[in-house]
Amino acid sequence: MTTRQDIEDMINRVALNDRAAFEALYSATSAKLFGIILRVLKDRAASEDVLQDVYLRLWQGGAQTFATGRASPISWLATIARNRAIDRLRRVKPESNLDGVAEPRDPALGPEGLAVAASERAMIDACLDELQPDRATAVRGAYLDGDTYADLAARFDVPLNTMRTWLRRSLMSLKDCLSR
Incomplete structure (x- = not known):
């Protein structure tokens, strides 16, 4: 080690x-x-x-x-x-779908893999829709767009620790939603 x-x-x-x-x-x-x-x-x-x-x-x-x-x-x-x-x-501006979130592309996925990925994406989108709109936007920014916590805190005009709490609680809610 x-x-x-x-x-x-x-x-x-x-x-x-x-x-x-x-x-x-x-x-x-x-x-x-x-x-x-x-x-x-x-x-x-x-x-x-x-x-x-x-x-x-x-x-x-x-x-x-x-x-x-x-x-x-x-x-x-x-x-x-x-x-x-x-x-x-x-x-490099990624190709994006209607809600502005880039669709992951994996050329190794076949038709079945693409169907599974689309289904999983739909589940994630549905769970994100259950969050408060500002929380969902912050999660997308942090984990899909690569925004830093500090950038998000500034954008939403909240303290950095508040943004961290938002993201942590939102991820816990997403985990609960996805496990249903």
Whole structure:
């Protein structure tokens, strides 16, 4: 198991252009970072591109900006990955349906998979409709559009902790609704 100290050491060695450390860092962290990026982008190919960009930037000097002991190294890497994914979302306007939420596209899905995905999407939409309109909009913004909690708090003119509470309670309501 890779420890926090191991990852810190790898990042510091990557800053010194240590190829072995870069390989070890990639092996230890790429799956987690890919998952974060994929949750934001919902597109495997785009997520792979962003993941490559994250590691390329680390290799080209980004690792030198890491402050040892200041932040968790995996949190630092996760923040970089999430921000790069959000940047990609903002750069590339996704195709969207009538309510403005991008439809996930997976070319690997066959007709049956598409039918199941459409059914699940309908269930999620129905459950989102049960939420208060501002809560549903906030959930869509945070989890489908990649908006930050701070952006949403500003948009709805509520304190950041209130926005966090809205989202947490909304997700709990969605979970209850989807389990019915």
